[in-house]
Amino acid sequence: MDISKKIAFQPTIFQDIMQKLGIVDTFKGGWNLIETKEKRYLKELRDIATIQSIGSSTRIEGATLTDEEVKKLLKSVEINKLDKREEQEVVGYYEALELILKHYEDIDLSERYLHQLHSVLLKYSSKDQRHKGQYKNLSNQVVANYPDGEQKVIFRTTEPHLTAGEMYDLIVWTNEQLKEKKLHPILITSVFVYEFLSIHPYQDGNGRLSRLLTTFLLLKQKYNFIEYVSFEHVVEIRKDMYYRVLMETQKHRGTDDEILDRWVVFFLDCLIDLTDKLKTKYETYNNLKSSINERQKQVLDYINENKTIQIKNLEENLSDYSRNTLKKDLQYLVQEGFILTTGSGRGVRYHAKE
16 A cells, blocks of 8 residues: 555645644643643543543534533443334444543454444444444445534545455554654545545444544554544544545545645644643632632542541541531532532431532
């Protein structure tokens, strides 16, 4: 697979790409420091991002469930009651994403793993059981699905009898490039995603799987911020541009004019947008945290250390302050979302946000 010609960018484009890569890498360096000291807050961000990612990635493919409906479904899911296709897709996407987030360090990019991840993705999709976890045996095409039911063919893809060979070459190329480190890892990731979408190796689920693999490859290269804000949500917002860039690049498939500059720039713009969103969220959190006084920080630290407390525990350990003052502090911390509460009256308990 000769990809070198596809990334032989014009000097001005190359300079733009390098500048954008620098922006992402600068953010990565700062974020890795944040990650070591804000574990509780980051877990909350990760939970929000997970719901957004599932909702957005399935909606890009034509599903209609809102993020709130996705959240509700995952809280009360009973596998034998997943009658609707979009519910099946949501739960499959959730399990595939959790597999990546928990085990990406132990997993290699390989055909075996891709088949496994595809099987998890389509685990509950009743109509996909025959072909999950194996390359396609029928021709397929990339189709854009819109909320009004309209479908638009974006481009045609690799024929079934060529799919296994092209995927083998792509996996080998990607692993070699990541090992040699001559190309930037984000550039390698963007090329992999484009080639994967162009081959469209599976009968169904390719779009969703490509976005899961984006998260996987970025995590493998220590771009850990990807799990705290939804890449899929950024793509959903830019859905029209996403399909347009794919279509305009892929129409030159197999010719000397198949240059991936527009796709790489689009991919990087999505990542920069993502880092901007995460930066804003963290700044908002910091501003909120700075709004509490030293006494309230002591209360919060005590709760975080002990996980669950009652007000009498605070009185015993922060005896310099009156019960009434501590009670007001607890109410404020609950109101501002720093802690959780259960029960009422004398049985009320205050909990750290895990």
